[in-house]
Amino acid sequence: MSDLFKKAGSLTLLLVLLFSLSVEAADEDNLVPSSTREAGLLEEIKHLDKLSQANKRYSDPKVQEEIRKAKTKLQELMKNNNNYMVVRINAFIPWDKLFDPINLYYKWHGDNRGFDVNATKSRLSQIIIYDLDGKEGNVVNFVGETIKYKTLTNKVVDGGLMNNEGMKVNFYPIQWAKNPDSWTQGMDAGASVRNPLHKVPIFRTDPPPIKWSYGIALNNHINSSTTIAMLSYSSSYTSFPAHESYVSINGLPYQVMVQYKPKLQFDSFSLLPVLDSTYTPVVEEKELWFDLNVGTISGVVLKDNHPISGAEITVKDLKEKKVFKSYSGQDGWYRFSLLEGDYKISISKKGYQDLIDTFSINKYNYTNKSFNLVKSK
Numbered sequence: 001m002s003d004l005f006k007k008a009g010s011l012t013l014l015l016v017l018l019f020s021l022s023v024e025a026a027d028e029d030n031l032v033p034s035s036t037r038e039a040g041l042l043e044e045i046k047h048l049d050k051l052s053q054a055n056k057r058y059s060d061p062k063v064q065e066e067i068r069k070a071k072t073k074l075q076e077l078m079k080n081n082n083n084y085m086v087v088r089i090n091a092f093i094p095w096d097k098l099f100d101p102i103n104l105y106y107k108w109h110g111d112n113r114g115f116d117v118n119a120t121k122s123r124l125s126q127i128i129i130y131d132l133d134g135k136e137g138n139v140v141n142f143v144g145e146t147i148k149y150k151t152l153t154n155k156v157v158d159g160g161l162m163n164n165e166g167m168k169v170n171f172y173p174i175q176w177a178k179n180p181d182s183w184t185q186g187m188d189a190g191a192s193v194r195n196p197l198h199k200v201p202i203f204r205t206d207p208p209p210i211k212w213s214y215g216i217a218l219n220n221h222i223n224s225s226t227t228i229a230m231l232s233y234s235s236s237y238t239s240f241p242a243h244e245s246y247v248s249i250n251g252l253p254y255q256v257m258v259q260y261k262p263k264l265q266f267d268s269f270s271l272l273p274v275l276d277s278t279y280t281p282v283v284e285e286k287e288l289w290f291d292l293n294v295g296t297i298s299g300v301v302l303k304d305n306h307p308i309s310g311a312e313i314t315v316k317d318l319k320e321k322k323v324f325k326s327y328s329g330q331d332g333w334y335r336f337s338l339l340e341g342d343y344k345i346s347i348s349k350k351g352y353q354d355l356i357d358t359f360s361i362n363k364y365n366y367t368n369k370s371f372n373l374v375k376s377k
Contacts, residue, residue: 033324035337036294040251041078044086044129045071047118048140051127054120055145058161066140073129073138083132083292085218085229088254089189089245090122091210091237094261097149106157109147115261117246117254124162124191124210128169132220132229132249135174135185141167143193166192166209182220189214212237214245214257229290233257236283249290252339258284295361298335299370300328301347307332308373311349318342318358347371 033039052067077084093110100106111121125142141164148158172186194209212235219230229249235258237243245257301311311328315336328334338361347355352373359367 035324036251036339037081037083037337038078038251039322039324040086040248041074041084043251045074047120048074048127050120051125051140051142054142055161057147057159058145060143060161060164063140063142063164066138067142070127070129070138070140073131077129077131080133082134083250085128085130085132085231085247085249087126087128087130087189087214087216087245087247087257088117089126089128089191089212089214089243089257090119091124091191091212091241091243092119092122092144093241097154099151100148105151107149107151107154109145109149109159111144115242115244115259117244123241124164124167124193126167126169126189126191128187128189130171130185130187130218132218137169137171137187139169141191143167162193164193166194184220185218187216187218189216210238210241212243229292231288231290232286234283234285247288250292252290252292255288255290257286257288294337294339295367296335296337297343297345297359297361297367297369298333299368300332301334301349302332302370302372303352305372308349311347311352311371311373314346314348316344316346318344345369347373349373351376 033042048067048071052064076082092113093108094112094114095110096112097107098110100108111119111123113119113121121144122142123144125140125144127140127142128137129139130137143162143164146160146162147156149155150157168188168190170188172188175184175186177183190211190213192209192211214233214235216231216233219232231247235245237258237260240262242261244259246254247257248254297315301308301313307328307330309328309330309332311332311334313326313328313334313336315324315338316322317324317338319341324336324338326334326336340361342358342360344356344358353376355371355373357369357371359369361367
């Protein structure tokens with residue numbers, strides 16, 4: 001009888017854990033951001049969730065653990081309201097399938113897409129999440145599944161995952177300027193990964209790997225009341241397959257670092273070892289600027305000219321249709337940090353009439369709007 005109770009207790013505990021995990025996931029999906037920064041963090045979490053499901057046939061436990069740690073970091077950034085930067089680097093095959101340059105009897109699985117910052121189908125992906133306040137970074141080194149087909153029948157004959165051991169990111173010590181709020185963070189991001197299923201016995205050697213190398217320096221500057229971040233980088237990458245990279249700070253729109261695509265599918269013949277000398281890297285250098293100052297709207301929700309807590313405040317971007325939500329605090333106070341644009345704000349609380357107004361946000365401006373609730377009739 002005691003064994004039966006132990007088993008029942010274990011089952012109950014398991015059910016409770018599963019229920020709590022499902023509730024947590026549901027709350028995360030339904031969470032409405034209260035700022036551009038928070039909206040960006042939620043989008044990054046959703047992107048990692050999609051990435052973890054991108055490989056339908058194969059899964060790498062190491063990559064899944066990196067994704068889990070990165071999500072935990074993103075949740076910490078949201079909780080602590082920290083500033084952050086995200087870099088996404090991808091290598092992908094633009095075509096649906098690719099002829100094997102050694103044996104045309106076979107084809108390789110491609111990604112069948114163009115440039116897309118939110119894509120989850122890639123040969124390789126490297127995601128760097130950097131905490132600008134905590135001065136520490138997390139990295140996800142994702143490898144896409146490799147599938148080999150017969151050319152005539154499209155029958156799958158082999159498959160697997162590339163190893164992400166050749167993907168690394170190094171963070172260097174912070175360099176501080178005379179101004180204590182100005183500093184530079186340097187990092188190197190690199191990849192050198194071969195397709196383990198692509199064997200070239202006639203050359204007695206492996207084909208060249210997919211490679212990239214980024215030297216990145218993030219410079220944070222304080223200029224009067226303006227915060228500016230400048231990202232400078234140099235990059236090199238192999239001429240096959242396609243390469244793309246993007247960077248965002250505090251949920252601001254992603255800026256393009258690199259977008260390179262081979263012109264022809266038969267450029268894959270550069271993967272032949274005998275042509276390795278012509279497999280030269282493409283090199284780029286660039287600077288990107290981020291203005292981290294967004295506009296702010298804040299105010300107090302009142303009832304009979306006294307602060308009221310728990311009122312739901314919803315802000316909708318009239319152009320982008322994005323929705324932000326928050327609640328008035330014990331002192332009736334609310335605050336949103338938003339990009340430039342036109343917005344609609346709605347105030348609601350049970351037992352009171354809804355209030356609706358519009359406003360515009362300009363960079364650096366501070367808008368104050370207070371609302372006095374009226375009881376429903």
